[in-house]
Amino acid sequence: MPISWKKNQELSKAKKCRKKEVLIRQINKKLKETEVKKIIDYEIKPKDLQVTRKNGTKIAVHSFEINAKINKEKKKRSHKIIWFMLFHN
Numbered sequence: 001m002p003i004s005w006k007k008n009q010e011l012s013k014a015k016k017c018r019k020k021e022v023l024i025r026q027i028n029k030k031l032k033e034t035e036v037k038k039i040i041d042y043e044i045k046p047k048d049l050q051v052t053r054k055n056g057t058k059i060a061v062h063s064f065e066i067n068a069k070i071n072k073e074k075k076k077r078s079h080k081i082i083w084f085m086l087f088h089n
Helices: 002-012 020-033 072-087
Strands: 040-052 058-070
Touching: 002 020, 002 040, 002 058, 020 040, 020 058
Parallel strands: none
Antiparallel strands: 040 058
């Protein structure tokens, strides 16, 4: 999925620790904008990265990885509702 793939690239290059609540809010906003929030399920897994600073010291950065998938059952239900609303008025 392009949304999670793009965000995962961004998260894998993190130079500072990320907060889970902020990430969840960003994902929900993006899904709402694209109008697919109802049919996509996502999971956020913690991921620790080693980052080298300019002075050569290494630090641990806490980031996340997003796994998103389309929930087929929700997709079927949403299509049924749309078709029902279109043809039963």
